[in-house]
Amino acid sequence: MAGSLPRQVSMAVRLAREADPRAFATVAVSEVARGITQAVSLIAVNSLLVELLAHGDITGRLRAALPSLALVAALAVVGSACRSASSAATGILEPKAQRVATERYLGLVARVELEAIEDDAFHKLMDSAQWGADSARRMVGYCTAVVTSAISLIAAAGVLTVLHPLLLPLLVLMALPSAWGSLTMARHRYISWHRFVQHVRAAKLISQLLINQQAAAEIRVHDAAPFLLKHFRQMAETSEREQTRLAWTGARTSLVADSTRGLATIATYGVLGLLLWNGQMGLAVAGTAVLAIRTGASSITDLVLRVTDVQEEALFVADLQKLCDEATRRAIPVGGLDVPQEADVRFEKVTFTYPGADKPSLYEVDLVIPRGRTVALVGRNGSGKSTVVRLLSGARLPDSGRVLWGGVSTAEAERAQVFDRVAMVAQDFFRWPFTARVNIGIGRSSAAMDDRSIEAAAAYADADEVVKGLPRGLDSLLARGYKGGQEISGGQWQKIGLARARRRDGAVLIVDEPTSALDPAAEQRVFDQIHQLAGSGQTTVLITHRLHSVRHADLIYVLDEGRVVEHGTFTALMDPATGAGVFREMYELQARQFLNPSLPGQAAPAEAVGEGQARS
Ligand SMILES: Nc1ncnc2c1ncn2[C@@H]1O[C@H](COP(=O)(O)OP(=O)(O)OP(=O)(O)O)[C@@H](O)[C@H]1O
Numbered sequence: 001m002a003g004s005l006p007r008q009v010s011m012a013v014r015l016a017r018e019a020d021p022r023a024f025a026t027v028a029v030s031e032v033a034r035g036i037t038q039a040v041s042l043i044a045v046n047s048l049l050v051e052l053l054a055h056g057d058i059t060g061r062l063r064a065a066l067p068s069l070a071l072v073a074a075l076a077v078v079g080s081a082c083r084s085a086s087s088a089a090t091g092i093l094e095p096k097a098q099r100v101a102t103e104r105y106l107g108l109v110a111r112v113e114l115e116a117i118e119d120d121a122f123h124k125l126m127d128s129a130q131w132g133a134d135s136a137r138r139m140v141g142y143c144t145a146v147v148t149s150a151i152s153l154i155a156a157a158g159v160l161t162v163l164h165p166l167l168l169p170l171l172v173l174m175a176l177p178s179a180w181g182s183l184t185m186a187r188h189r190y191i192s193w194h195r196f197v198q199h200v201r202a203a204k205l206i207s208q209l210l211i212n213q214q215a216a217a218e219i220r221v222h223d224a225a226p227f228l229l230k231h232f233r234q235m236a237e238t239s240e241r242e243q244t245r246l247a248w249t250g251a252r253t254s255l256v257a258d259s260t261r262g263l264a265t266i267a268t269y270g271v272l273g274l275l276l277w278n279g280q281m282g283l284a285v286a287g288t289a290v291l292a293i294r295t296g297a298s299s300i301t302d303l304v305l306r307v308t309d310v311q312e313e314a315l316f317v318a319d320l321q322k323l324c325d326e327a328t329r330r331a332i333p334v335g336g337l338d339v340p341q342e343a344d345v346r347f348e349k350v351t352f353t354y355p356g357a358d359k360p361s362l363y364e365v366d367l368v369i370p371r372g373r374t375v376a377l378v379g380r381n382g383s384g385k386s387t388v389v390r391l392l393s394g395a396r397l398p399d400s401g402r403v404l405w406g407g408v409s410t411a412e413a414e415r416a417q418v419f420d421r422v423a424m425v426a427q428d429f430f431r432w433p434f435t436a437r438v439n440i441g442i443g444r445s446s447a448a449m450d451d452r453s454i455e456a457a458a459a460y461a462d463a464d465e466v467v468k469g470l471p472r473g474l475d476s477l478l479a480r481g482y483k484g485g486q487e488i489s490g491g492q493w494q495k496i497g498l499a500r501a502r503r504r505d506g507a508v509l510i511v512d513e514p515t516s517a518l519d520p521a522a523e524q525r526v527f528d529q530i531h532q533l534a535g536s537g538q539t540t541v542l543i544t545h546r547l548h549s550v551r552h553a554d555l556i557y558v559l560d561e562g563r564v565v566e567h568g569t570f571t572a573l574m575d576p577a578t579g580a581g582v583f584r585e586m587y588e589l590q591a592r593q594f595l596n597p598s599l600p601g602q603a604a605p606a607e608a609v610g611e612g613q614a615r616s
Pocket of ligand 1: 118354355357361379380381382383384385386387388427
């Protein structure tokens, strides 16, 4: 732990220098200057005492002491000017260092592979690292304090060594118990924090659920609050127990440290008294020694406390460093082969298993998405449709087999280029708590979010009607719970999601269940638009359970348990002579539900009306 301290300190120093080189230089120069003034001050006090305690008349002694007195006063002024400059610069430096640290880890985390984001260990690291950015901020202040105390201690130690060689080891003896106590507690606090961080995280999650807007209605109607509160208490109590244990350890440690330090202090002053008594030390020297011991002891206490603080913060900065290293290791690689702008996309024997899953979600899948065509993916829940598009878009890489964009495998391609070619409305597309403009514009955030382009995308997806109904149009905030925030319905969100995909304007448009929340008229319009786009040469991958709407697709792939069980045109799949029957059966089942909407045991509407009329 102590071995890595210099590395963490140098990380904090680098952060501070990067955040504001001028403020950093001001802190460094003023702290060194302050230390030097303290050392010179002690020497000046010594000569002041020698002059004052010398033989002769008081006026003569005072006159002789005047230059030393003036020097002590001047040094005090310089010292406090240095302290002011240093604290102002530290105040400027600290928040900037925190910002730089936060930006660094957020930037790295935003580029890691998806599987890292789903990994528990990586999540725990992210939790700790958030504290690390705060710690980096505090470490700047503590490092400054360490430099101050160290310089002041060196000054006091130097003076003590000159006065009598025995005084320095005694000073060190006084410092050892507090140093031991503080370092021990820092280690305990860190270990303890790591023990209960998961429980703190879980308690925080539950408390957020209890006040969550989306969950509010269900919490009340289903009376879920007592259940959630019970779990909150369990999590919170675990961390309480750990903190109680820590408090007892702290009490024991400080009792041992304080008693040992008390004994060492008695010994130090005893030795000083002995030296005076034996005549081995003059009164002026003893006076300076007392001053130097007091300065030295308080510098040691400060130093130990600050080193402990640095050490404690360094542990969290180490977590931040670990996260940055891990995020760099798990980052989506930059560089690779160029991906053609427009191309067929081909899956060759693609097998893929999610991390931690016991069986693959895709088994040796072969499929082709021809350029400019519409391909529909259909199949039961969990058959692997969304997984296909995650691999197609480069969000995931196959375990074996290849996903080829015009002959370039996604594993070897420049992934940023693969992402650039894709516009996607995923099933669970994100509802950004921003304005309607940003919710559409974020599809291609590098381009200007001007009215004309955003309105065009909105009109394409029928979202213009949604926007018109909002009090501030495109600039309405779509986040209830904030001032002026609006809530829109699931179907209206879906239109915003489609507008976002339109705005992205990728070579391949992926629409995963685009109409699940739409009313029949809106649904029809979306499918008409997808159909029109296909006519205009847009490559489209459509995932839907509404089998009637895939009639116009150029190619339909039917998935079951991660395998392609059938593919072909609608006509071929529906023809008993050419289709395997899987699609036809699903289609006919759905069609029957529409043609014959009566429930088992219930008469068909026509019969019921007929019977009613017959009776009357
Ligand atoms: N992130 C994940 N981690 C682990 N397993 C996953 C993950 N996402 C999906 N799966 C599993 O992979 C399989 C295929 O899921 P996928 O989402 O691709 O199915 P789908 O055909 O799109 O289903 P649906 O029609 O319900 O949307 C399922 O067994 C699912 O549980």
